[in-house]
Every structure is written in structure tokens, then in C-alpha cells.
Amino acid sequence: MRASSPDIAEPSAEPFASEGDHAACRASIRAGSRSFYAASLLLPPRTRRAAYGLYAFCRHSDDAVDEARPGTSAAAVARLQARLARAYAGEPADNPADRALADIVVAHAIPRALPEALLDGLAWDAGGRRYETLSDLCAYGARVASSVGAMMTLIMGVREADALARACDLGVAMQLTNIARDVGEDARAGRLYLPLRWLAEEGIDPDAFLAAPAASPALSRLVTRLLEAAEVLYARSEAGIGALPAGCRPAIRAARLIYAEIGREIERAGLDSVSGRARVPGRRKATLLLRAAVPRSAAGISAPCLPETAFLVAAVAAVPAPAATPGWWDIAGQVVRVLDMIETLREREALARESAP
Structure with a gap:
């Protein structure tokens, strides 16, 4: 029991x-x-x-x-x-x-x-x-993406705080990539995830953009900032993959590589996330699946937890691990x-x- x-x-x-x-x-x-x-x-x-x-x-x-x-x-x-x-x-x-x-x-x-x-x-x-700052947006990513990453880490049998923190980094990075990819799609559905402070800095009125979403150099600069923030977290997350069971590492690294590649596809499309939706081609995806098997260093696993995801790591620490006794x-x-x-x-x-x- x-x-x-x-x-x-x-x-x-x-x-x-x-x-x-x-x-x-x-x-x-x-x-x-x-x-x-x-x-x-x-x-x-x-x-x-x-x-x-x-x-x-x-x-x-x-x-x-x-x-x-x-x-x-x-x-x-x-x-x-x-x-x-x-x-x-x-x-x-x-x-x-x-x-x-x-x-x-x-x-x-x-x-x-x-x-x-x-x-x-x-x-x-x-x-x-709506989200005023990047930190506010990361708090949203913590809920809709890092929570899932933390649950997946527990499913893989890992409960250490450092590994969970890196899984949460990966979740936020993926969500930032999602937001960068779906700017136009979200706007046409009446949704806006770009930080309001960034929009103000670029002279973009949020409601006017939602009313008539269009690509622009200013918007491309915001997409670039999102992708740069995601890249920092993708790099931090890499160390946590080494803390997972060996049999699980290729799958999580594959997900990390494929999602990061969405950012590269956005860049290849001229940072226009309004006119189309970036996708990773099947052949490129297959190549990344092969790359996922290559071991990487676990250096940096003890980097501080994002303040926005700390509550998830703390929640796991408060619940006892399941017993090793075999069950159904x-x-x-x-x-x-x-x-x-x-x-x-x-x-x-x-x-x-x-x-x-």
C-alpha cells in the first residue's frame, strides 16, 4: 500500500x-x-x-x-x-x-x-x-504546460525538485513557442497572449490588432522576443532530461527538439505568424527523432526554479512518493x-x- x-x-x-x-x-x-x-x-x-x-x-x-x-x-x-x-x-x-x-x-x-x-x-x-509582462505570461505557461510536464515527470518515476524544475522550464518554453506560432490564429479567435507591455513598446494597440490582425515588422520583433525567451528555457531544460530514466530520455528530448524546431520554421517564414501557421515537415521531424537518442550533458540541472513554476515543485514535495510494492x-x-x-x-x-x- x-x-x-x-x-x-x-x-x-x-x-x-x-x-x-x-x-x-x-x-x-x-x-x-x-x-x-x-x-x-x-x-x-x-x-x-x-x-x-x-x-x-x-x-x-x-x-x-x-x-x-x-x-x-x-x-x-x-x-x-x-x-x-x-x-x-x-x-x-x-x-x-x-x-x-x-x-x-x-x-x-x-x-x-x-x-x-x-x-x-x-x-x-x-x-x-491578458498578460502585462513576460512573467505574467510564464505564470500562464506554468499552468497550462508546466503542470503537464511535472505530471509526466512523476509518471516517469522522478520526483526530485531539480528535475521537476527543468521539466517546468520545458513546459513554459513550449507554451511560448505555441504563442509565437499562433499569433494570427489566436487573434482571429479574439485571443491575445502577447505581453501588453511589449505591445505598448512597439506602438501596437491590442484591440486594433485583434480587430484586424496583420503581420508587421513590429510584430515580428515581438515574435522574436518570445522565441528568444523560449530558447533560454529550452537550454535550461536539457539538463533535466539526463535525470530521467534512460528509456524515457529520447522521447522527451524528441519533444523538446521538435518544438524548438517550430521556432526555426517561424523564422524561415519571415517571423510572420499571422498569415500562416508554422509546421515541422515530416522528414525533418524524423531526423529530429533520430537526434533525440544522442546523450547530452546534465550540467546545470540545479539552476534556480522559475518563480512562476515554484508552486508546482512545492506541491510534489508535499505528497509522499508511491510505494514500490507491485500493484495492478x-x-x-x-x-x-x-x-x-x-x-x-x-x-x-x-x-x-x-x-x-
């Missing part, structure tokens, strides 16, 4: 998620993010299965808020918070992602503060919050290992065919 925590239910006799639920979670990541799906194929089977479940819940939560009818986003967030409470109580809602999450939080002792931070970020989206989650992972490996080989072959000229 694991050490107890007031936030996490005791393990159930049987897992909540069925094989069909796991298949649905896998399909969710494949449809929702080709970049993350490609990187996930490098994960060990047991870790990959949990990652799919986590992604499915995060993806479903994001979609529930994005697709809510006008004026109902806050209610959508409230429903998600209620579902999260049910998952932590061991009474998940009737949804594959909820059942998978209920298993994951027990098996990996994930403090409730982490997924709650994600829902807080979605609530900020629902309220149309270990047994299930062994039973599906061979089948999972066969499926992974098939997926990699399909990815190679898609990337071929």
Missing part, C-alpha cells in the same frame, strides 16, 4: 480504465498532436500508456473550454473541476480519459494541485485574461508490453512511410 495522501484515493482492487479506454486515449493524442505522438513512440510501453491517458484528459479539458458556447466557458471549467474531484475520489466520470486519470494519479502519486493548475489556466482562457498497474503494464511493442513498431513504420519523399 502506498503512503497516504489526503488528496489521492487509495488504490482500487481493479483498474478503472479498460483496454478500450486506453485505445481511445491513444487515438486522442494521435489525432490531436502529431508532434507529441511521434515523440511518444520512443517512450517505454508502460510510461507511454500513462502518457496517453494524461494527454487525453488534458486534451479533452482544453477542447471542452474551447468549444463551449459563448458565455458558457466558466461553466465548462466548473464541470471539469467537478470531474477532477471525482477522479481523485476514485469515482471517475464515464469517460475513457477520466478513468485513465483516476488510475494514473494513484499509481504515480500525482498531487491534485498539478491538474488543478491546468484547469486554472483554462479558466484564465475562459475569462479572456505493474501487472497490467507487463501483460500488455509485448503487444504494445508490436503496435509501436507498426506506428514507427507508418511514420517512416509518411516521411518518405
Whole structure:
């Protein structure tokens, strides 16, 4: 039996998620993010299965808020918070992602503060919050991206503060890249994530830009600043990858390389994130997957935690690690290992065919 925590239910006799639920979670990541799906194929089977479940819940939560009818986003967030409470109580809602999450939080002792931070970020989206400074934007990234990175780190069996801090760096870096890539798409949807102080420095009126988003030299300079801030955090995150289990490092490094490459694609497009949306070509993505296997130095892992992500690291420190005693989650992972490996080989072959000229 694991050490107890007031936030996490005791393990159930049987897992909540069925094989069909796991298949649905896998399909969710494949449809929702080709970049993350490609990187996930490098994960060990047991870790990959949990990652799919986590992604499915995060993806479903994001979609529930994005697709809510006008004026109902806050209610959508409230429903998600209620579902999260049910998952932590061991009474998940009737949804594959909820059942998978209920298993994951027990098996990996994930403090409730982490997924709650994600829902807080979605609530900020629902309220149309704008961000005055880069620090404010990093606080948003901490919630919608670093929270997921911290949960993934726990799924991989690592709870050390330095490794978690570097995972949070990677999450914020990815979110800054997302924002740099989606400036035009967000503006056309009435959303603005660029720091208001930066806009003022460039003489860009936020509301006028939302009314008629257009590329400009001034906007390109803001995109450059976002990408530069992301690059600093990508570099800091690299040291944390070396603290992960050896079998997990290539997948996380692949995700880091592919996302950083989105920034290079934005630059190749002339820093115009309004007229189009940067994508990493399949062949380039395949090359980066190969590069991900090359070991890197872990120097710098003890760099200070970002102030905006410190609350996530502290939340993990407050929850005891799961006991090493085998439970149903270990047994299930062994039973599906061979089948999972066969499926992974098939997926990699399909990815190679898609990337071929």
C-alpha cells in the first residue's frame, strides 16, 4: 500500500480504465498532436500508456473550454473541476480519459494541485485574461504546460525538485513557442497572449490588432522576443532530461527538439505568424527523432526554479512518493508490453512511410 495522501484515493482492487479506454486515449493524442505522438513512440510501453491517458484528459479539458458556447466557458471549467474531484475520489466520470486519470494519479502519486493548475489556466482562457509582462505570461505557461510536464515527470518515476524544475522550464518554453506560432490564429479567435507591455513598446494597440490582425515588422520583433525567451528555457531544460530514466530520455528530448524546431520554421517564414501557421515537415521531424537518442550533458540541472513554476515543485514535495510494492498497474503494464511493442513498431513504420519523399 502506498503512503497516504489526503488528496489521492487509495488504490482500487481493479483498474478503472479498460483496454478500450486506453485505445481511445491513444487515438486522442494521435489525432490531436502529431508532434507529441511521434515523440511518444520512443517512450517505454508502460510510461507511454500513462502518457496517453494524461494527454487525453488534458486534451479533452482544453477542447471542452474551447468549444463551449459563448458565455458558457466558466461553466465548462466548473464541470471539469467537478470531474477532477471525482477522479481523485476514485469515482471517475464515464469517460475513457477520466478513468485513465483516476488510475494514473494513484499509481504515480500525482498531487491534485498539478491538474488543478491546468484547469486554472483554462479558466484564465475562459475569462479572456491578458498578460502585462513576460512573467505574467510564464505564470500562464506554468499552468497550462508546466503542470503537464511535472505530471509526466512523476509518471516517469522522478520526483526530485531539480528535475521537476527543468521539466517546468520545458513546459513554459513550449507554451511560448505555441504563442509565437499562433499569433494570427489566436487573434482571429479574439485571443491575445502577447505581453501588453511589449505591445505598448512597439506602438501596437491590442484591440486594433485583434480587430484586424496583420503581420508587421513590429510584430515580428515581438515574435522574436518570445522565441528568444523560449530558447533560454529550452537550454535550461536539457539538463533535466539526463535525470530521467534512460528509456524515457529520447522521447522527451524528441519533444523538446521538435518544438524548438517550430521556432526555426517561424523564422524561415519571415517571423510572420499571422498569415500562416508554422509546421515541422515530416522528414525533418524524423531526423529530429533520430537526434533525440544522442546523450547530452546534465550540467546545470540545479539552476534556480522559475518563480512562476515554484508552486508546482512545492506541491510534489508535499505528497509522499508511491510505494514500490507491485500493484495492478505493474501487472497490467507487463501483460500488455509485448503487444504494445508490436503496435509501436507498426506506428514507427507508418511514420517512416509518411516521411518518405
